[in-house]
Amino acid sequence: xxxxxxxxxxxxxxxxxxxxxxxxxxxxxxxxxxxxxxxxxxxxxxxxxxxxxxxxxxxxxxxxxxxxxxxxxxxxxxxxxxxxxxxxxxxxxxxxxxxxxxxxxxxxxxxxxxxxxxxxxxxxxxxxxxxxxxxxxxxxxxxxxxxxxxxxxxxxxxxxxxxxxxxxxxxxxxxxxxxxxxxxxxxxxxxxxxxxxxxxxxxxxxxxxxxxxxxxxxxxxxxxxxxxxxxxxxxxxxxxxxxxxxxxxxxxxxxxxxxxxxxxxxxxxxxxxxxxxxxxxxxxxxxxxxxxxxxx
Numbered sequence: 001x002x003x004x005x006x007x008x009x010x011x012x013x014x015x016x017x018x019x020x021x022x023x024x025x026x027x028x029x030x031x032x033x034x035x036x037x038x039x040x041x042x043x044x045x046x047x048x049x050x051x052x053x054x055x056x057x058x059x060x061x062x063x064x065x066x067x068x069x070x071x072x073x074x075x076x077x078x079x080x081x082x083x084x085x086x087x088x089x090x091x092x093x094x095x096x097x098x099x100x101x102x103x104x105x106x107x108x109x110x111x112x113x114x115x116x117x118x119x120x121x122x123x124x125x126x127x128x129x130x131x132x133x134x135x136x137x138x139x140x141x142x143x144x145x146x147x148x149x150x151x152x153x154x155x156x157x158x159x160x161x162x163x164x165x166x167x168x169x170x171x172x173x174x175x176x177x178x179x180x181x182x183x184x185x186x187x188x189x190x191x192x193x194x195x196x197x198x199x200x201x202x203x204x205x206x207x208x209x210x211x212x213x214x215x216x217x218x219x220x221x222x223x224x225x226x227x228x229x230x231x232x233x234x235x236x237x238x239x240x241x242x243x244x245x246x247x248x249x250x251x252x253x254x255x256x257x258x259x260x261x262x263x264x265x266x267x268x269x270x271x272x273x274x275x276x277x278x279x280x281x282x283x284x285x286x287x288x289x290x291x292x293x294x295x296x
Contacts, residue, residue, distance in 0.1 A: 008184050008226050009139040014039030016223075017088030019079070021069050021126055022096030024051040027145060027190070030212035031093055031219050036062050038220065043082045043089070045069075046096070047282070069096045069122030070286060075129035083133070090134075093219055094126040094144045097163075098282065104158035110283040112159050117286055119163035123170055131183065138182040141226070143219050144171040146187045148236065168229070175228055186222040190215045190232040 018035045022028040023044025032042045036059040045067025046052035056064035065081050068074040082089055098118050100111050123144050134140025149157055150164035171187035178185065192209045210232050218232045231237040 009182050011090050011139065011141055011223050013220065013223055016040045016090040017043070017082065017086045018091040018093065019043045019045065019082055019089045019130070020093040020095055021045050021067060021122065023064070023093075024048050024055050027212045027215045028093070028095040029055050030216040031095060032056070032062055033059055034213070034216040034220050035091075036060050040091075041086050041088075043078075043086070045078045067096075069094075069125060070117040072125050072128070075125045079129045079133075088133070089130055090140060091223065092126055092130045092140075092142045094123045094142065094167075096122050097145065097147075099157075099160050101156045101160060103156065107159060108283070110287045114283040114286045115159045115163050118282075119160070120166045120170075123167050127170075127174060127185075131178070134183045135178070135181055140183040141223055142171075142174070142183070142185045143222055144168075144185070144187050145215070145219070146171065146189050148189050148191050148231065150187075150189060172228060184226045186225075186227055187229050188215060188218055188222070188232065189229060189236075190218075191236065 013035065016035075018032075018040045020028050020032050020035075020042065023032050023042075024046035025048075028044060028046070032044050032055065035042050040061070042056075042059065042062040044052050044056055044062065044064045046064070047066070047068050049064070049066040052064040052066075056062040063085070065078050066074070067078045079089065096118055098115055100107070100115065127142055127144075130140065130142065134142075144167055146167040147160075147164040149161050150166075150168035153161055168187050168189070171185050175185040190210060215232050218230050218234075222230060229237075
């Protein structure tokens with residue numbers, strides 16, 4: 001078996017079993033399509049099981065099952081379903097995420113909890129679900145879809161920023177912890193992606209905009225590069241060297257030069273209605289789930 005770098009076994013995408021959270025729509029669906037096009041066996045998990053089923057039906061060798069990324073038991077059931085049917089998984093793409101944006105002082109506790117549960121706990125739950133099998137096999141690759149909001153502080157995104165900084169930090173820490181085991185961890189940092197998640201949020205004047213297909217190709221590319229951090233678009237990457245080298249106060253001064261704070265907080269309420277309605281339902285269900293767990 002070929003090695004890449006420090007004991008990173010080669011994973012042939014055409015033979016790989018790939019699981020993708022939040023695969024029903026947007027980046028997740030585009031990533032499923034790209035892996036399927038290259039011959040992988042793909043399983044998409046999503047809390048919207050019917051939409052996931054429809055997405056999977058449109059792609060070759062792609063399957064779906066319900067997945068609530070905030071629930072470790074749901075992850076266990078999902079991964080067990082994959083293993084019983086196709087073995088593996090060889091690749092996990094932790095993609096599920098939510099992005100309600102707006103003034104932090106007017107953000108509800110339910111919305112805060114949902115973002116942290118999906119964007120942070122969801123990533124940790126996913127890694128924990130696949131790591132034992134990958135470590136036993138001595139091979140595997142985990143891709144956590146973070147965001148450029150994990151590097152740049154953005155007004156109107158206090159909790160979202162916190163969640164994506166956490167996702168990036170978890171990726172880099174896990175990458176070091178499992179170095180030498182045959183399991184690699186990569187983080188993807190997309191700019192503003194043209195999906196429902198960003199609908200009505202005027203991020204075009206804040207961050208570069210990219211399509212879901214751009215992110216999907218970057219995710220697949222990490223099977224070859226095993227890069228710690230991949231930016232989409234790639235031309236942004238050199239800026240992170242500056243961010244890493246300077247103190248946060250300097251980064252903030254740079255951010256103020258390139259980010260229109262007022263525009264970042266301006267939302268198109270009509271355009272974003274559909275997405276926010278779905279997020280409100282998820283937040284209510286998540287809060288009820290918290291109450292049920294606390295009562296036990």
